[in-house]
Amino acid sequence: MAPQQLATLLDQCVADITAGRKTLVQCLAEHPDRRADLEPLLRIALCIVPPPVTPDPVRKARARYEFIEALHQEPPATRPWWWPLQSLAHSVPQRRFSMPIIVAVAFAFMVATSGGAAFAAQDAQPGDLLYGLKTAIEQVQVVTASSEEAKAQAHLEIAAKRLAEVEQALEKDNGEAARIAAEGYAQAVAQAQVRIEQAEAQGKPVEAVLERLEANLERQQAALEKAAGKAAAAAQAALEKAGERAQKGLRRASERAPETGAAATADATAQAGGSGEAGSAAAQADASATAEAGVRIEVDLTPIADQVAALAGDAQVSGESYLGLKAKLEAAAAALARGQSQVAVNQLTAFHNQLEALHRAGHISSAQYTELLASYQAVMQVLTAEAQGQGSTQGQAGAQEGRKGEAAAEGKGRTEAGVDVTVPPVTTPELPTGVPPTVTLPGAAPGQDRRPSSPPGQDSSDRGHSGR
């Protein structure tokens, strides 16, 4: 029997036996003339099964913890700059070229045509040879954008171009081109969404980007109807997926709208402290936000900013470590100045996560860690107490609504601007002897954090590094 036939028969038998449709004996009985070749191979194939093991739950949980920690130390996953040129490789049938060859050829082509190729690529459609070059040039625009909002805008511009390509492809009844463009659209929307969320986390204005997203959605609806009319199922599915994602993003944005509104109306004043220079961590550290209602949330970040600044003078602390903490602190201070308490809490939580990671990695000494942790906890305590105090005041005023005390019970506060402040759990690792006891904030509940506070089964003594 030809090897190809035997292999096909073997696959059929393995599939039937593993699915329980037939037994080994039945399979062999159905092919008596091939039994001599089939049986030994079939018996071998059926012996290759995964071992019935499950990882030890404690070790698995610890592994997960360590993995998440490691993941946060890694730079984000990004497509290499030459990525879109991959489609050039797939445009050439029956031949795979390595990326350096494609890049070299593309570069040579561009030089030879004095930029004419790039110009010609502007009108390339999915499936065209220059389409990869077109998308590569677009990615350069994303890479060179200076901020998260600008990157989000760049992704949305790409999304709009993909949408135009979908429409053109549907006009020409080219279902495959419509599918490729629709998938490109879905991907661009997803990337824009992530950038928008990151910009929001940094407290940057995203209204213009959201407007653009909404405009895309309207246009997308028209393309979707056209795709349905042309029965282009694959393109339709990709467009629907992108639409769901965009709508989800807009819903989330509208849920956050009161906070943004509050920020816009709040008369926020940042009182310079430390060096007194605007823009520096110390300058923003002593920020206080005053809302229309005239109730103030004052959080003094000067001590913690000074401690972070002191890290810069320590030759054994890497610049990156120091800058990461500084950036988060500045973002928190800026958010407080804008009256965005929840954003500040998020930034401070990120600050705390990084602090823990730096300590575990031995990048900062135990003494530096202890000092910074104590300052962080003090800041969070003030922030929570202020928020809850105001929540309680509002609760009393609105007793008929039955809200009195709810905020405190739930670990939620309400700022002067009516913004809910949810304080994430603060982990309290065991501190060295002589350190004042840490404060566990109300509302701290295990398992709420995005990451486990400590790996199960790991003694806290494992975690303390003298660092040096």
Place this chain on the structure above:
Amino acid sequence: MSGPTLMTAQQETELVDQAIAGDRGAFAKLYDAYYDRVYRHVYYRVGRVEDAEDLTQQIFLQAWRGLGRYQQTGSPFHAWLFTIAHNVVVSFYRRAKPASYLEHDLREWRAEGNPEREAEEQWERERVRKAVLRLKPDQQQVITMRFLEHLEHRDIAAALGKSEGNVRVIQHRALQELRRMLEREER
């Protein structure tokens, strides 16, 4: 033949898209979904719990680092993950004391039925496993992706950048090689 799926293809694609866009949370979900499966695969090939744990971590970290290069050209994410698993395991083989991974027997095999049959099946599976580990790397890769992970030929082909026909040929040769090895042992 379809392998055990922990999430739908659409969910997987969405999470991969988000992870490629820089969302670590999405990648953590992929980690949770595939950890056990990758762990079992690696354990089959190295035979020691500690090594399997370490290598599984390495595989996911390498996957994160290489995610930008993951090609969504028909190869599912988990098929791509097993190509990384293969490279990590082969690299481990090179570092390990020559063939030391063949010294470990898996003790977890179990079979339905009477103890005598159970012992016989355990022995046979272990014998085949040791033979699989002695195959050439490309054969070992195709055999484990196909029979251990129940991946379709087209998915294996897409993940390895080979044609389906090529994958079938490698599989057939690998099975013939296993047959020869096992028959030699019996003599």
